[in-house]
Amino acid sequence: MRKIFSAVVVLAVMSLAYFYTFEYSALSVVELKKEVKSDSISKEVLQVAPTILYGIVVDSFQVEERSVQRNQSISDILLAYNVSHQTIYHLANVAKNVFDVRKIAPNKKYTVIYQDEDSLPSATALVYEPNPEEYVVFNLKDSINVYVEKRPVEIKEKAISGTIQSSLYEEILKNGGTPELVDLVADMYGWQIDFTKIYPGDQFKVLFTERTIEGKAVGVEEIIGAELIHYNNPFLSVAFDQGDGVDYFDEEGKSLRKAFLRYPVKFTRISSRYTAKRFHPVQKRYKAHLGTDYAAPTGTPIYAAGDGVITKAVYEKFNGRNVKIRHNSTYSTQYLHMNGIAKGIKPGMKVKQGQLIGYVGKTGLATGPHLCYRFWKNGRQVDAMKVDLPPSEPIKEDYLSNFNRYKSFVKEKLDKIAYPESDEEVLMAGMQ
Template sequence: MRKNQIWLIIVGLTITIISAIYLKAPLAEQEGFLAEIEVDSTFFQLPTLYYGYPIDSFDIVEGKVRWNQNLSEILSAFNISFQDIHTLAQNAREVYDVRKLKAGASYAIIHNRDSLRTARQFIFEPSPTEYVVYNLVDTIYAERQQKPVEVKERTLAAEINSSLYNSLMDLGASPILVHRMVDVFAWQVDFFRIAKGDKFKLVFEEETVDGEVVGIRNIKGAYFEHWGKSYYAIPFETEEKLDFFDEEGNSLRKTLLKAPLDYTRISSRFSLKRFHPVQKRYKAHLGTDYAAPTGTPIRTVGDGVVLEARYHGGNGNYVKIKHNSNYTTQYLHMSKIERGIRPGTTVKQGQTIGYVGSTGLANGPHLCYRFWKNGRQVDALKVDIPSSGGIDSTQIANFKVVSDSIRNVLDQINFETQEKLLAKIPTQSEDSPTQ
């Protein structure tokens, strides 16, 4: 065998051995020769990451913020000086103010593995979808990070035995989903008069983080059967705004009038602290005052049912109307209530329900107009009133294609084969929607 051939064999074997060491794998059998290389398995081991930080050489303490607990109290046990905590609070203010740590929120501390247990990072979760890292090593700073959100399409269907709220809770859904459903069908379904046997179907997108449900992204289609009548909700984007329509392209939402009368001026706006002109003290004014001459007709801003029509204390003569499951309005200080307006009466948008006056606690003729949305009094001037328009004729063909597709999906959902959801979205309130 020539010297150059021997040299080539030696070089080839050398390359093969080096490759095997690098790949932590045994040599392949070549020309009857089999060899196995022992390699330290820890040499190529990837570090364990926690919120993106390697922690193999450190320890972790996890906990939840207690009521009235501050950052100084948490970090004082981890060899962090008050001066460093003050510096951290100053440097992190624009990222997340450490003075606003929320009770019950999760946190973690990565600290040295020694007797001092000096903290290196303090990690706080202000919400299920994000976390803030406060770095305590070398440069003191804070950075806010988003957790990856996974979106899953889900379906739900059920026959209602008591209420929509209970039916969705029985399926493991969230109160947030209840409110979204109520908002979609607010004008078609009286959720305070749900009949046993009413049914619903729903296709929606669910957001999860670390396997836990954190939000509802989109309702992709819905069906509700109420008192024997069927309603479809088809989402469709018009003029860069997503809204819901029936299968023919008619809007599911009805609009409300911006104001309940032709007024001269607004004399007082919605305020949580206003000086009362009669009582001479500061108190909340949860309405909008329209100054107008006595006898000016007051009209209801939308279709609805009269809840109350009477005289009472500071309100004077007033009328209260429920428009749907979301909206209720009230009209105070009337000189008189229109004939025929009484509890249970159905009224139409623009119908006169009374006349401007100064009854009750009022120092002049005006209408105090109050507005409830989802059971809370809100500023009527800041409510985003939905449009009641239908699909434009130029878009109706595209809408029909979308509508047929969504209806086909909804029609194939079986009421009897629905699985329960595994998790509910954490919320501050578990109450069902009330008016």
């Protein structure tokens, strides 16, 4: 019995010694000293520099970051942190002039700063971020108040260039651009090139300004200029404002845009084309269809195809709710079967190209939701898909010298942007 006991003691001592030497050798004295020192330093730093989040000292609080769930309201968020219904009601009232609490949207970030007393959380403040550029602070303790803070935004000039391999989208993203930039470039060149098709070997340069917050890009401010080499033909684009908003112009000062949108609606498919004769699905007889039908879900926005004056905004038995625009002495367009006409659209009102005029529906004689788009040229209905659309206004005489000077400045900048090393195979494919 005794022998066994002593053996256990010896083993225990041995393992202790082993453990001790191991521990000891793993940490040298120098390191040990360093650790003690840094520990005290970090404590000092903590004391002089409190942690500040959204302008609030949060050292003695718990901080929880989450994103708004579907159908979640400010009440749902705050009740979980033991804020009373009464306080929430009061808070919503106080917030009224600053931020409408009903506008809290899914997937947006929010932060709750709270105290954890006896494991019962009690919110001190809620911070909601509607976009990367600003945040709303709801102070819940002491005096209840709400304010919006804007983060400082820096505007930085940026350039992206690339050689298209599969799509403009992929190439711009690969070079550090965003989907927003892709949309802007595709819209800008939309009349020259159909970017839904692939043009391997095509090259582009885009010069633009970007909004950044704390060094992080949050959006495109504006495009300054661009160059596109499409099947070896260069397309220059210079952003210029000649008094009626920014437009894009080419080498000669001609607008890149046409006087009419290619499509006045984002459609899912063309359900019926312009034809002199077709079988009408509702009337069950052959009839001419003097418009183009764009199938799209009910409520899809419809835009004015060009600048003009509203001549009609009515409900009619067959055409349903419809709007007609006179663009000039030559052209008029009409939009049929609207679910609703946009607010304020009335005869006599001036509209700009791309302005919202109504929403897709199936009012009047229609089987499903679609836009029937009609196009008049010199008083006769023509096929909007085939008519040769006139270009938008070029640079006016008065602005020409200014434009030319600005154009040289933009071109000089564009010339300094290099195209990335091009892949020979891609170039070969592009020449085929």
